[in-house]
Amino acid sequence: MAEINPHYQKLKMSYLFQEIEKRSESARLKNPDLLNFGIGDVTLPLAKPIVKAMCAAISELGETNTHRGYGPGGGYSFLREKIAQHDFSDQISPDEIFISNSAKSDSANIQELFHPNNIVALADPTYPVYIDSTVLAGRSKEVSENGTYEGVTYLPCTEENNFTPPLPSGAVDVIYLCSPNNPTGVALTKNALEKWVDYALKNKAIILFDAAYEAFITSNAPHSIYEIENANKVAIEFRSFSKKAGFTSLGCAYTVVPKDLHIPLHSLWKRRVSTKFNGVPYPIQRGAEATYSESGKEVLKCQIVQYQKQTKQLRDGLQKLGYTLFGGIDAPYIWCKAPSKMKSWEFFDYLLEHAGIICTPGSGFGPSGEGFVRFSAFASENTITQALKRLEALCALH
Numbered sequence: 285m286a287e288i289n290p291h292y293q294k295l296k297m298s299y300l301f302q303e304i305e306k307r308s309e310s311a312r313l314k315n316p317d318l319l320n321f322g323i324g325d326v327t328l329p330l331a332k333p334i335v336k337a338m339c340a341a342i343s344e345l346g347e348t349n350t351h352r353g354y355g356p357g358g359g360y361s362f363l364r365e366k367i368a369q370h371d372f373s374d375q376i377s378p379d380e381i382f383i384s385n386s387a388k389s390d391s392a393n394i395q396e397l398f399h400p401n402n403i404v405a406l407a408d409p410t411y412p413v414y415i416d417s418t419v420l421a422g423r424s425k426e427v428s429e430n431g432t433y434e435g436v437t438y439l440p441c442t443e444e445n446n447f448t449p450p451l452p453s454g455a456v457d458v459i460y461l462c463s464p465n466n467p468t469g470v471a472l473t474k475n476a477l478e479k480w481v482d483y484a485l486k487n488k489a490i491i492l493f494d495a496a497y498e499a500f501i502t503s504n505a506p507h508s509i510y511e512i513e514n515a516n517k518v519a520i521e522f523r524s525f526s527k528k529a530g531f532t533s534l535g536c537a538y539t540v541v542p543k544d545l546h547i548p549l550h551s552l553w554k555r556r557v558s559t560k561f562n563g564v565p566y567p568i569q570r571g572a573e574a575t576y577s578e579s580g581k582e583v584l585k586c587q588i589v590q591y592q593k594q595t596k597q598l599r600d601g602l603q604k605l606g607y608t609l610f611g612g613i614d615a616p617y618i619w620c621k622a623p624s625k626m627k628s629w630e631f632f633d634y635l636l637e638h639a640g641i642i643c644t645p646g647s648g649f650g651p652s653g654e655g656f657v658r659f660s661a662f663a664s665e666n667t668i669t670q671a672l673k674r675l676e677a678l679c680a681l682h
């Protein structure tokens with residue numbers, strides 16, 4: 285008799301974005317001009333050098349002499365070599381880099397490599413993929429009343445600890461760290477990361493480090509966990525071209541699995557990739573390669589600067605209106621405290637109803653997100669200007 289995987293039944297329905305959509309739809313009936321700061325998707329077009337490289341690659345596939353079939357599952361060496369050189373100053377070897385179609389998928393799929401009894405720790409609030417994949421991997425018990433899953437170690441990130449996940453009191457085996465963090469927009473300092481690497485070395489744990497937003501860092505926070513001594517013994521790193529190069533419609537990312545890890549995850553991940561993945565399409569890998577060309581780097585730098593400018597515009601504007609804010613320095617996300625002790629959803633509804641602004645309620649990312657909302661600066665300058673005007677008018681009213 286076929287039966288469904290019982291772990292799927294434990295999973296809470298992902299009601300956050302559905303609920304946002306439902307409430308936004310109903311608000312749109314009264315006010316069709318809603319301004320969306322909820323989405324975390326890029327708004328600038330694909331850079332021309334990337335488009336050119338992809339078109340050339342597609343043409344190659346259409347010619348007898350240059351046609352290609354399946355590529356290597358872990359990615360072409362032309363891309364892995366560029367990544368090693370440009371992103372890791374050759375401190376990481378190309379064969380420790382696995383090209384994939386998504387950092388989201390990799391950060392979830394990596395759980396297959398660990399023993400079923402391993403205990404997972406994650407930041408609270410967290411990128412929802414980490415907790416959902418932990419539940420699906422059978423590493424949690426049932427969901428409790430406050431929405432957390434028993435058996436998972438939550439690391440509360442609060443105003444008091446500057447949204448830095450505290451070390452767990454007990455031993456954990458696998459630790460998700462995201463820096464700069466989605467949703468808080470806060471990056472971990474070198475000092476904080478050193479403590480985590482030290483913890484992992486002492487406890488023989490593995491850190492799953494998600495650096496999807498590293499390109500947006502403006503402070504001196506590390507861009508990679510491998511900037512920390514001995515991190516290659518205890519950390520896997522995920523990176524993505526999605527946000528830094530506008531690849532959300534294409535899908536290209538990579539995962540670094542060092543050969544020096546204290547358990548043989550490199551060979552296991554290689555095995556997994558060869559069993560379950562046919563590799564990222566050749567034209568997309570050529571497009572990713574173009575992000576490292578001189579012209580590619582130039583355009584992408586301008587795009588990142590544009591997103592950083594927008595984040596600052598939104599942050600400065602909100603701050604001027606008296607909101608208490610965090611993040612937004614090293615990531616295009618601003619973590620805003622709801623005024624007057626409002627709950628996340630209350631503040632969401634207030635902004636939606638009175639200003640036609642859509643944000644994301646912080647409580648949807650975990651219990652420590654209660655009382656906050658996330659603003660994404662992946663919008664246009666014009667949208668930000670309009671939103672700030674509306675909020676100013678709202679402040680004058682109340």
Ligand SMILES: Cc1ncc(COP(=O)(O)O)c(C=O)c1O
Nearest residue numbers: 386387388411466496524526537
């Ligand atoms: C923390 C984090 N990691 C990974 C991703 C997704 O990366 P990809 O588009 O490569 O799947 C996102 C996208 O929202 C993210 O916020």
